[in-house]
Amino acid sequence: MKNDTLTYRRIVMCLVVLTLALATAQAGIFLYQVTGDSAYGAKDIAFEEVRAISEGMVEIRFTSKLETLYYCPGANAKTTNKGIELSFVRSYMERKPKVTYPVTNVKNAVEMITVPTNGKAVFLRDGENLVELFPKE
8 A cells, every 4th residue: 555655656746747847848939939039140051142233232142041940031130330240030930020131032942131231341140250241342
């Protein structure tokens, strides 16, 4: 009888721990989906072509890391003394976030954005680092 009670308690304890772990994991996934997007780093983006299409306009063709639940809707921009810093948004597939420069064309998995530069250099923000994509005109 004592062994049966001990076994029962162990089973209940395991079920409680498992339930808490699943609830925590689901809450974490839900929170991430609801609260926001992250950014692709330099290792997650392959730049196919970066070129001036007219004076003060740069076209950036790229492919982002292929993922099942996430995609790149475009890039957000911040203008600084150095130039224009782009952060390529990594968003949950169900979301349609507003971005400064949305992807306008996708052909053969190559995405494209067009950025007005006004003669400034264009950089990729990769954490604390800046990677130059297009020089100052």
